[in-house]
Amino acid sequence: MELTGARWRKSTRSSGNGGDCVEVADNLPGVVLVRDTRDRDGGTRTFEPAAWAGFVDLAKVIGPVG
Structure with a gap:
């Protein structure tokens, strides 16, 4: 699969201090x-x-974990 066109964005739930972060490309x-x-x-x-x-x-219903 060709990923060069993927536009990555950081999760809005990711912390700014280097914690657990994911990026999503949905374009x-x-x-x-x-x-x-x-x-x-x-x-x-x-x-x-x-x-x-x-x-x-589902994540919106469950809310933050931890």
Whole structure:
């Protein structure tokens, strides 16, 4: 999969002090990409847009963990 066109953005829930952060790219057709900001070359998770939307909706219901 070609990822050069991915526009990455940091999660709004990520802290600014170097804590647990993820980046999401949802601008490519038919796919949502997720990666760890501390290990950008360590791999990318790929989700179907509907699955990602379901995860985001559930996360909003559950709220912050920790």
